[in-house]
Amino acid sequence: MPASIVVGLQWGDEGKGKTTDFLAEQVAMVVRYQGGDNAGHTVVKGDEVLKLHLVPSGVLYPHITSVIGNGVVVNPETLIGELDMLMSRGIDVSRVRVSRAAHVIMPYHVALDRANEARLDGAKVGTTGRGIGPTYGDRAWRVGLRMEDLLDKAVLRTRLARLLPDKNLLLGSMGAEPFEVEALVEKAAGWGVRLADHLDDTTWLVQAALARGEHVLLEGAQGTLLDLDHGSYPFVTSSNAVAGGATTGGGIGPLQVDEVMGVMKAYATRVGSGPFPTELLDEIGEGIRERGHEVGTTTGRPRRVGWFDAVPIRYAVAVNSVSSIMLNKLDILSGLESIPLCVAYEVDGARVERWPSSAEVLGRAKPVYEWFDGWAEPIHDVRSLAGLPENARRYVTAVEELAGVPIVLVSVGPERTQTIERAWRPMRRRQAAGLV
Ligand code: IMP
Secondary structure, eight states: OOEEEEEESSSSOSOHHHHHHHHGGGOSEEEEOSBOTTOOEEEEETTEEEEESSSOGGGGSTTOEEEEOTTBEEOHHHHHHHHHHHHHTTOOOTTEEEETTSEEOOHHHHHHHHHHHHHHGGGOOOOOSSSHHHHHHHHHTTOOOBGGGGGOHHHHHHHHHHHHHHHHHHHHHTTOOOOOHHHHHHHHHHHHHHHGGGEEOHHHHHHHHHHTTOOEEEEOOSOGGGOTTTSSTTSSOSSOOSTHHHHHHHTOOGGGEEEEEEEEESSEEEOSSSOOTTBOOSHHHHHHHHHTTOBOTTTOOBOEEEOOBHHHHHHHHHHTTOOEEEEEOGGGGTTOSEEEEEEEEEETTEEEOSOOSOHHHHHHOEEEEEEEEOOOSOOTTOOSGGGSOHHHHHHHHHHHHHHTSOEEEEEOSSSTTSEEEOSOOHHHHHHHTTOO
């Protein structure tokens, strides 16, 4: 059975957690393929609200194996904290498998990230301060530590003795404290002991599941517009959030994927710095932020809020080969008098319909809007497209036409049941068609 990918089409926080949760019953394995504890999702189990940054939310389902793939950067302290928290709530974590090849976020990566942001002043990327960039940087520079290295004290000592003088020099130049080899060796080896039972060759795990005919879901963190290659560089994260990242970071080949579900909200949000052409700096934006609870799960920062922007969506649909879309948080727009949709930009007097790769160009882009009448009714209880107020239906149809891909799921509230299934769920259709 082929694999499916769930990918964010905006600047992250599109509600991918709800999508995965909604699809979970049909899935045997959920694989995180990039990012680290910069991501965050809130999952609800009965009366309990759990905040997870690393462990895929599939862990809450006894039938799902949760995999942290080789493309993820792992802060072992965060991971151990999450495993302990889950265990204390009676959740079985033995099915959490972590790639031996995933890179380790070390304390000096976190210190470098924070010290660097502090000195950037007005040019800050606005990172989450979790050491993501420095860890991926070391990976590319071939001086990183991988999870399997935590199992061998001798390897740790040799590598850290070689690395730390450079790290300390850089940290010192930014006024930050140095690290000591032996203390770090002990700490890292301790993590290794605690996590040894979770480490695995996850590529083979994924491949074996596919060979057995099981359904594997690959889950991206962040979103396409924060992708290292496709976002508005340098205001991006340091990994490939796009669907292609699932192949390198999740251990599958391109032809093993038959479904890419793009996830987007009915409006846009962004955390951190960088251009945001449809940003709302008024009380309408404030209202959406409040109603939509738009506060960063990891940093607690209020998210920047704006109107839906179709220009990057067309791009995101193309670079991810999106085959279906889940539209989230339509209910948050209820009560607005009119709703603009950004269909193009005006840049230096010219109309631009293609997402510009340059942050400078994007910074000069002015949105060209098409206006839609709003709807007053709450829509939490609506379960079919026909049941939506006419203006809400028009808005969804317009967004779908601009995206050029069927919107198959529309979320009208935070609960799993508050979802409109507009078409066959693609994964179900495959079963119905007898293709499995
Ligand atoms: P980093 O990933 O911490 O290096 O941050 C780089 C950029 O990505 C910053 O603008 C962050 O706010 C943003 N970012 C990272 N992770 C997330 C996320 O999960 N949701 C939204 N924005 C994120």
